[in-house]
Amino acid sequence: MDKTHSGALIQFQSVSKNYGSFHALRDVSFDVKEGEIVGFLGPNGAGKTTAMRILSGFFPPSSGRVFVCGTDMSKHPHKAKRAIGYLPETVSLYPDMKVIEYLKFVAKLKGVPAHELDGHVRSKMSFCGLLENGHRLIGRLSKGYRQRVGLAQALMGDPQVLVLDEPTTGLDPTQIKEIRELIRALGQNRAVILSTHILPEVSMLCSRVMMINQGEILASGTVPELASCLKDREAIHIKIKDKKDQHRALGILGSMPGVESLEVAEEVRGETFITFETSPDEDLRPRIMKKFLEQGISLTEIQRLQLSLEDIFLGLLKNGKVGRRFP
């Protein structure tokens, strides 16, 4: 390992990727250190998969450099790739192979020496809970087990860096929990990058979040850090029973000091949802309830919402404006 790289296992240095005139990634730079689990967050087409494919050595960036464990991916692709385990978005494995046969195939390709092969494959299988399924055909496995085989192949050769593209998509809740536990265990002495669009997953698993949109990193930091940027706002959401009262309710709310971004969020079966933002210093709810009562507007729900990762994310997507959350 190269000492000059200060322990960062992954380094992106102003990486860009263009497909013709389309910019999938623009000047992206970041570092990931050992023991970190970094979450890539972004809408579909944001560039998450492109970034991961570049990192995994599937294709080179149009410009910029990628270092894995201090090795330049473009100069020594073999050495760099050996340090990486990659789980692609759609875990596609050879359906006509048996689990153990496939994992041995991968282990050989990743350069695991012949005399360690059996033990190595077995240890990864037991880690991923696959020991009892070694002789089943991959094509006959359930999605959850296929995901485990995918994870096991990523772990072959004990890579220092794991790149997991949407590792929990399409799994049932129990399987999601199991995979998350595996990832958490793996993250302790490695650098893990995972992409997801399940926001709670990021706050549960990741020590750091990177939000990507249109090929650029919008924000990067721990979940509390990102939340603190937007702490001065909070959202209140109100549900009124009668649609006819909507106008009067908006009038009342509009005249209150500190109410911003007032809008009708949704109308469902005559009920109206109204959302707005205030500063968290003063709780407006008692005043609102009192006024509505005086005016005879039937209020069925009033809720004060803490900003979640979702709000931060949506807020950032809307150029730094604070997001709102709908029920």
Added chain:
Amino acid sequence: MRKVLTIARREFSSCFHSWLGVLVASLFFLAAGIFFVILVLNYSKISMNPEQYGLSNFSGINQTHYIFGSFFSNLSIMLLFLVPILTMRSFAEEKRQETLELLFTYPLSDLEIVAGKQLGILLFFGALLLPLAGYLAVFHGIGGEFDWGPVGLGFLGFWLLGAAYSAAGVFISSLTKNPIVSAFGTFSVLLVFWIFDWVDEVVTGPWGHIFSELSPLAHYKNFALGILDVQDVVYFGFFFFYFLFLTLRSTETRNWKS
């Protein structure tokens, strides 16, 4: 090299994992058997009464030449159908199943991947030829006499022709995501090469000569006749490595496609 062999082994065994591979192997074995039996029976019929077939001097007809000459040229026609099926899955199927993506992220060079896949197909094709040796044994057992040299060369030529064709097939497979498209594409390309063989019958002069020199069949015929010419070996080598090179280039296109 270990990695190339690992990929080749997977490729080889995946041929047996599908019904298609087994079916193709059996059909090839069966069709080759039918050709062979017909040729042997024909030969024995002619040898009983050569005059009836307008052959006054039977001694001019050589057993090896009559049976194996025709046998290998029949087999070369079968290759037009066999090779597209053998090679259609090599890259196209992996692209369709998206298993290729993972392969490219392993510490492998593109050359190792392409070479491994090509080698796997060559091995499978070689394995298809092995049962044919059984026919020879039967022929020998019923009293047939032939020169081992020309027969051995015939097999070598056939394997070289198949290797060259399959390199073209693998290249076409690397261009598409659809194995069926790959099979039809390969068939068309092989058909064009097959037509090269007749061009000099229609076109005279230097063009006709150029086309017949480019035709794989013209070079293959020498082997079937028991002639080993360095030119022919070089031709097949060039054909094979040229398409291998194209396949290698084609795998690099992933760098500029999304």
